[in-house]
Amino acid sequence: MVNVASKCGLTPQYAALENLYQQYKDKGFSVLGLPCNQFAGQEPGTEQEIQEFCSLNYGVTFPLSSKLEVNGHDRHQLYRLLAGEGAEFPGDITWNFEKFLLGKDGRVLARFSPRTAPDDPTVIHAIEKALS
Numbered sequence: 001m002v003n004v005a006s007k008c009g010l011t012p013q014y015a016a017l018e019n020l021y022q023q024y025k026d027k028g029f030s031v032l033g034l035p036c037n038q039f040a041g042q043e044p045g046t047e048q049e050i051q052e053f054c055s056l057n058y059g060v061t062f063p064l065s066s067k068l069e070v071n072g073h074d075r076h077q078l079y080r081l082l083a084g085e086g087a088e089f090p091g092d093i094t095w096n097f098e099k100f101l102l103g104k105d106g107r108v109l110a111r112f113s114p115r116t117a118p119d120d121p122t123v124i125h126a127i128e129k130a131l132s
Helices: 014-027 047-059 077-083 120-131
Strands: 002-004 031-035 097-102 108-112
Touching: 002 014, 014 047, 014 120, 031 047, 077 108, 077 120, 108 120
Parallel strands: 002 031
Antiparallel strands: 097 108
């Protein structure tokens, strides 16, 4: 799971996320993009605009959710579970493209900073370990 934005310096990570999705989807792995406009207004589009942007510019085929809040009073329930008080890896989401790896049982196995590329060896290792 990764909070995403279309007008961010990290937006090119969409390509690597799609590559991960294609590489591991037949083994039970998925990517879920969670658009968020909380960081410098870098995801201003509608759901349709976001989907079209991702598809046309990065060939994204993995699922994208509706826009949601990842921090603050209106934090989506999903992010309360992922990063809220009592979570395995608690703390506010720091920027766009913060990544969470969940196991088959739904437990959070890892949290990766926005600057950690989706194809970073530590991410690949964690995915492969989770799938084994």
